[in-house]
Amino acid sequence: MAQRNETFVPGTLVVPKGANVAFPNLDSVRHSIYSFSKPARFQIDLYGRDQTRSQRFPLAGTVALGCNIHDKMRGYLRVVSTPFAAASDLNGRAQIEGLVPGAYRVTLWHPRLRGSGNEAVQTVTITPGAPARLTLELR
Amino acid sequence: MVRPFFLRPLVASIARFRPRTLRARIAVLLMALLAGVMAVSVLVAGSGISLFAHRVAERDMAANARVFEQLIATRQGQMRESAIVVARDFGFREAFAVADHATLGSALGSLAGRTGASVAAVVSLDGKVVTNPGAPALDGASLLPALDAGKDSGVISLKGEFALAVAAPIEMPDLAGWLVLAQPLGTQDLGALSRLSAVPIKAQVAPASALGSQQNALGLGTIGELPSPQGSQLVRLSALPSLQSGIEPRLVLSHSLDQAMQAYRTLNAVLVGIALGGTLAGLWLGLRIARSVTRPLSQLADAARRYAGGTVAKVEVAGDAEVAALAQSFNAMVDAIEERERQIVHSALHDGLTELPNRRFFIEKLDRAVARQSAVHRTMLVFVDLDNFKVINDTMGHPVGDALLREAGRRLQDQFPDHMVARFGGDEFGLLVTGLSDSADPASLARTIHSVLNENITIDGRSMQLTASFGMAVGPQDGQSGDELLKNADLALYRAKSEGKGTYHFFEASLDEEARRRRQLELDLARAVREGDFELHFQPLYSMTQQRLKGFEALIRWNHPERGRISPADFIPLAEETGLIIPIGEWVIREACAQAAAWPGELSVAVNISPRQFASPVLSQTIVQALAASGLPPHRLELEITESIFIGNVERTLGMLHGLRSLGVRIALDDFGTGYSSLSYLRSFPFDKLKIDQSFVRDLGSDASAHAIIRAITTLASALGIETLAEGVELEATMDALRREGCDLIQGYLISRPVPAHDVAGLVKQMNGVGALSWACS
Known part of the structure; x- marks a missing residue:
């Protein structure tokens, strides 16, 4: 999770539980990363x-990252305990490998998603060759 | 025309007032006009001022509302600044993140202390609230919707009171809650607001639900006028942003209109004062203008009234051109009326011919003189009548007659320049001598008048004798009133006239008595004509040559029922004067004819025809009827006329005579030798008989000249083939003398007195013998 142009890059990062995340500073200014999550x-x-x-x-859980120097800087880490997790691109598309067709419980997270802890739990049925569609309500 | 409503009662009251004088009307109209203009001015100015005051107040209020919002925004800004600082503090966020309520509470406490807020609280996303210690409870859930929507300031309710609140988000870095600072909106803030505004404005923040319906109906941001216990108020409502759901705080600004208008009230009072002053000035001016118009008018009216009352009233020619012209015209009119009146009075009171006062004027003056007269201040009234004026007028023409009248009047006036000479009409004049003292001698005055009115005068180069008779009455002994004096002077004149021409007479009491008797006689005579109290007596006419009666003269007798027989000499002149002679004469003619028709032979009857009777147009008709009725042959009727009928129109008289002659009657000239005896009459008309006046006959015995006259008459008459008859023969010697002088007939007591009709037969028998016999047998 780098800092470039006073922005976390990438803004959202999915990591497995127990992962060690590096915060390289690519800016000329200094940063002080914190989290109260x-x-x-x-x-x-x-x-x-x-x-x-x-x-x-x-x-496991959501970690909101901020910079004590730069209030605007926001970054999110989703620490997951499952291998089936992915972050979507800007178009909302994500791909999770290794799933067999069947019904799954899906936990969705987005910083502006309505719901406790900005999470929503939905059930989805996976069929081969077809992307599943999930609908979110954002703030 | 649509009058403004407020003028209507004014106009109505003016109409009801309806001043009657022009002056009042002008003044009232002018004043009403001014008052109307002033009232409109005051009303317009007043409403303008009121409008202006309203606007000012509204503008002030709008400004105040903005100031208040600014004030609040400033306060909120400060509070938010502090809140933001704290909300970003790492330690504070950490305390909040680890839910260290004790630390959080103390941090909030110190924040509240630092910012002066009464409440400092943290509201988490789920509505949980942590406040500084001792702060009033805050309902976090009710704040969430506003906070969630991103509002950062607004009004909230704290223990039922409104408080100003700000919120700062607590981000770590995601939004985790809000730091809320609240401070009560106390009277302090609102008081400060009032102090800041230019006009005294009362500010109040209240929930919309607590407002009156009128205030709620007002609408936000508009200014309205609402009643209140303290009088009318301007009220403005504005909504304050709310940070808490369920409350609708309203800022109510109110401003006492009375106070706002206070400043302008003085201005209004001054305006009303000016209007009142202007109206009063208008009244004064109206009265002045009206007076300048009406004063000349009332002066004219007054002058006209006085003029009508009889005084010559003129008005002063002064003032404006129109007024002066009016006054001038009025004065000219007064002059013209004066002049005309003078002329009218003059012609009403003067005689046109002689320019002397007339009878009316004379009587007016006489009445005044009589009213003042006394024994030492006597009034003499002279009544003058010119003699023979009618003759002169007829024979010499009216111009001469008029000149004579003028001359007579002038002479009289010249003689008595200080006394009134008046012409009464015709040939009558009056002279009024006033202020005659008791020692003055009316008789000498009378002689003077007589000499003035009886002398030769020359008119148109012709000399003629002026003669006049006059009667006089002297007041007070001859009369106490003008009428009485006039009547008595008239009586005296009558007496003078009856005594002969050119004489005068003073009034005496006997004249009055005589006049009274005359009047009685006149009445009696009229009655006698109606009742036939007359009787004919007959006196024989004896022919000396034939020694027998030739006829009778009919003589009238009046048997008065009380006074017995009245002489013809007494009543014939009266009958002649009053015109009764006409009916009397007709009766005589008819009666004489009727009697004579019964007489034997050729006995004729002679009837006297008076001058007035002769002039009557019905005479010949009467004669024809009498002859026809009686059957008397015309030649047996003889009409006796006197020479006086020739006075006046001789031609007409001759025409009348020829007309009578053509009826076949005989015509005798009576009283020949007296009066106007003129031989020319004898030549111009062939009379049948001349009756020689008895005055000649009486003198026959003693006077040789009487013989000569009678002889001359008989010679002349026989030469002209006219019979002669001598009247009044009483003696045989006279008869003999007359016979010697060639007279044909005689009449008189010698033969017989006049006898009643029934004695005629006897007389004829006695005188004519045989003829009487045959008559008696017939």
Whole structure:
């Protein structure tokens, strides 16, 4: 999860539980990354250009990342405990490999999704060769 | 025309007032006009001022509302600044993130203390609230909709009171809740707002539900006028942003209209004062103008009234051109009327011919003189009548007659320049001598008048004798009133006239008595004509040559029922004067003819015809009827006329005589030798008989000249083939003398007195013998 042009890149990142995430600073300014989210409360003191800090995320859940210096900077980490997870592209398309056809419980997350913890749980039936369509309501 | 409603009662009251004088009307109209203009001005200005005041107040209020919003926004801005700072504080966010309520509470407490907010609270996304210690409870759930919608300031309710609140989002970095600061909207803020505004405005924040229906009906942002216990108020409502669902805070700005209008009230009062002053000035001016018009009018009216009352009233020629011209015209009119009146009075009171006062004027003056007269201040009234004026007028023409009248009047006036000489009409004049003292001698005055009115005068180069008779009465002894004096002077004149021409007479009491008797006689005579109290007596006419009676003269007798027989000499002149002679004469002719028709032989009857009777157009008709009725041959009727019928129109008289002659009657000339005896009459008309007046006959014995006259008459008459008869023969010697002088007939007591009709037969028998016998037998 890099910082470039005072923006987290990529803005949303899906990582498995217990993953170690690096926060390379690609800007000329310094950043101080923090999170008050329950799965990971941490603060990384200011670090400069081309420096990298890392953080381990042992608990599954959503981690909202902010920068103490730059209020506008927002980034999200979704720490998942399942291998079947993916982040969509800007068109809302995501692909999860390795699923057999059948009915699945899907947890959807989006920072502006209505619902507790910005999550929504839906049920979807996977049929081969056809993408499943899920509908979200955003704030 | 549609009058403004407020003028209608004014016009109505003016119409009811309806001033009667021009002056009042002008003044009232002018004043009403001014009052109307003033009233309209005041009303327009007043409403303009009121409108202006309203506008000012509204503008003030709108400005105040904006100021208030600004004030609130400033306050909220400050609060939000503080809130934002705190909301971003890492430690604060951490405390919030780990739900460290104790730390959070103390942080909020210190924030509240720092910002002066009464409540500092954190509202999490699920509506849970953490506040500073001791703060009033905050209903987080009710704030969520507004907060969720992104509102960051507004009004909330704190323990039922409105408070100003701001919210700052707590982001870490996602939105996790809001930091809310609230401060009560106390009277302090609103008081500060009132102090800030230019006009005293009362500000109040209230929930919409607590407002009156009138206020709610007003609408937001508009200004309306609403009644209140303190009088009319301008009210403006505006909505304040709410941060809490369920409350609708309203800012109510109110402004007492009375107070707003206070400043303008003085202006209005001044305007009304000016209007009143203007109206009063208009009244004064109207009265002045009206007076300048009506004063000359009323002066004219007054002058006209006085003029009508008899005084010569003129008005002063002054003032404006029109007024002066009017006054001038009025004065000219007064002059013209004066002049005309003078002329009318003059012609009404003067005689046109002589320019002397007339009878009316004379009597007016006489009445005034009589009213003042006394024994030492006597009034003498002279009644003058010119003698023979009619003759002069007839014979010499009216111009001469008129000149004579003028001359007589002039002489009289010249003689008495200080006394009134008047012409009464015809040939009558009056002279009024006033202020005659008791020592003055009326007789000498009478002599003077007589000498003035009886002398030769020359008219048109012809000399003639002016003669006049006059009667006089002197007041007070001859009369206490003008009428009485006039009557008595008239009586005196009558007496003078009857005494002869050119004489005068003073009034005496006996004249009055005589006049009274005359009047009685006149009445009696009229009655006698009606009742036939007359009788004919007959006196024989004896022919000396034939020694026998030739006829009788019929003589009238009046047997008065009370006074017995009245002499013809007494009543014939009266009958002649009153015109009764006409019916009397007719009766005589008819009676005489009727009697004579019964007489034997050729006995004729002679009847006297008076001058007036002769002039009557019915005379010949009467004669014809009498002859026809009686059967008397015309030649046996003889008409006796006197020379006086020739006075006046001789031609006409001759025509009449020839006409009578053509009836076949005989015509005798009576009283020949007296009066106007003129031989020319004898030549111009062939009379059948001349009756020689008895005055000559009486003198026959003693006067030789009487012989000569009678002889001359008889010679002349026989030469012309006219019979002669001598009247009044009483003695045989006279008869003998007459016979010697060649007279044909005699009449008189010697032969017989006049006898009643029934004695005629006896007389004829006695005188004519045989003839009487045959008559007696017939």
